[in-house]
Each structure stands twice: as C-alpha cells, then as structure tokens.
Amino acid sequence: MNLHHLHKKNQSEWQFTESELVDFLFKHLEQYGDPKHDIQACLDFALERDGGMGGFAVIAEENGKILGATIINHTGMNGYIPSNILVYIAVDSSARGKGIGRKIMDTALPLCKGGVALHVEPDNPARHLYENIGFTNKYLEMRWTPNS
Numbered sequence: 001m002n003l004h005h006l007h008k009k010n011q012s013e014w015q016f017t018e019s020e021l022v023d024f025l026f027k028h029l030e031q032y033g034d035p036k037h038d039i040q041a042c043l044d045f046a047l048e049r050d051g052g053m054g055g056f057a058v059i060a061e062e063n064g065k066i067l068g069a070t071i072i073n074h075t076g077m078n079g080y081i082p083s084n085i086l087v088y089i090a091v092d093s094s095a096r097g098k099g100i101g102r103k104i105m106d107t108a109l110p111l112c113k114g115g116v117a118l119h120v121e122p123d124n125p126a127r128h129l130y131e132n133i134g135f136t137n138k139y140l141e142m143r144w145t146p147n148s
Helices: 006-015 018-032 036-046 100-111 126-133
Strands: 002-006 057-060 063-072 084-091 117-118
Touching: 002 006, 002 100, 018 036, 018 063, 018 084, 036 057, 036 063, 036 084, 057 100, 063 100, 084 100, 100 126
Parallel strands: 084 117
Antiparallel strands: 002 057, 057 063, 063 084
C-alpha cells in the first residue's frame, strides 16, 4: 500500500482525478457522508480555490485502487479554534479493519501545523480510532441554521 500526500502545489502529479476522490469518499462515507458537491467544495477549499485557505488530502492506494482517503482543511485560526479540521476520512468498505485508517491518520496529522478538530457522530465506529489516536471530546457541538 502506498500513501500519497496531495496538495495544491503537487496537483499535476496526482494519480487520481478529483472526481475519483470525491466519488470514493461519497461511496465509502456511507451514512456519515455528505452530497458530492459538498465533498468537492471541501477539496476546492483545500486546493485554495474560491477563497479557500488550503489544506491537503492523503490517499492510500494499492495497485491503482483507492483504499482510503482523508481531506483536511486549514481554518486560518489558531488556539481558540484549531488550525486544521479533518473534514472527511473513509476506508473502502472491503478493506476495513486492516489499519488503513490509522495509517492515513498517522501520515496526515504530522503534516498539520497546529491542532486538528473533527466532527464525528456518537455511533460512528471511527470514533474509537480517533480516541485511540488521542482526540478528545471537549465540547458539545451546537449549530444554528437560518431559515432561508
């Protein structure tokens, strides 16, 4: 298995297309995912498009097949809000339980300058991976959405 760190500056070297990455995440995030246009927007933000602050993706692949991937966005903040947010991470449903998610995290986290936040549903099995790595649940997230 190979791990690739993808960012704006090495975009021409990517082995996979953006749509392949978006399709992979959409499929393998399953019930914890978002629509493809939201995943693409996250990738655009990481690639500094349309005012995006940057970030990167890490892709695990073997024999030209994506086995897992994450996208991390830079927040532009530090301290009071972590500098990075892990927005998406998924492992191919046929390859789960083999430590691929851990290898992706072990590759991605050292690439982050500053802290990392993430959102995870209480029933998501990936929650245990995050806790084993050292993520803590310090806050209860609350959201307000305008009626528009």
